[in-house]
Amino acid sequence: xxxxxxxxxxxxxxxxxxxxxxxxxxxxxxxxxxxxxxxxxxxxxxxxxxxxxxxxxxxxxxxxxxxxxxxxxxxxxxxxxxxxxxxxxxxxxxxxxxxxxxxxxxxxxxxxxxxxxxxxxxxxxxxxxxxxxxxxxxxxxxxxxxxxxxxxxxxxxxx
Numbered sequence: 001x002x003x004x005x006x007x008x009x010x011x012x013x014x015x016x017x018x019x020x021x022x023x024x025x026x027x028x029x030x031x032x033x034x035x036x037x038x039x040x041x042x043x044x045x046x047x048x049x050x051x052x053x054x055x056x057x058x059x060x061x062x063x064x065x066x067x068x069x070x071x072x073x074x075x076x077x078x079x080x081x082x083x084x085x086x087x088x089x090x091x092x093x094x095x096x097x098x099x100x101x102x103x104x105x106x107x108x109x110x111x112x113x114x115x116x117x118x119x120x121x122x123x124x125x126x127x128x129x130x131x132x133x134x135x136x137x138x139x140x141x142x143x144x145x146x147x148x149x150x151x152x153x154x155x156x157x158x159x
């Protein structure tokens with residue numbers, strides 16, 4: 001299950017959320033960009049991250065470089081946008097420190113989603129497909145729905 005968002009960028013209104021089922025990468029709803037939660041250690045070895053790694057190998061190399069840099073260039077709450085020619089772009093969201101059994105942090109998801117919204121607005125991205133970030137690693141589906149349905153898609157929300 002993933003959600004897509006859409007809005008008119010010139011309007012100060014919320015982006016509606018549409019919950020759908022299916023393969024994110026089929027892009028049946030013509031998303032301009034995908035978004036997914038990432039650990040900050042440079043590993044994309046399981047779940048949807050593994051598919052991102054295989055479909056966007058250059059993005060994976062840049063992600064890994066950022067995670068391994070001194071000082072590290074990809075941290076909890078960060079969001080960076082990978083721009084791919086001929087494919088949907090990808091928002092990489094720093095949602096958990098470790099990998100495998102590490103839990104996603106509510107605070108990190110909150111910060112990364114805010115940063116994603118700002119970047120999406122700047123790039124005129126109005127349709128984003130997002131898997132249920134962190135649901136398998138400590139964030140409940142209801143809490144994620146509240147996050148996505150709240151300030152993220154409401155331009156008038158305070159910082």
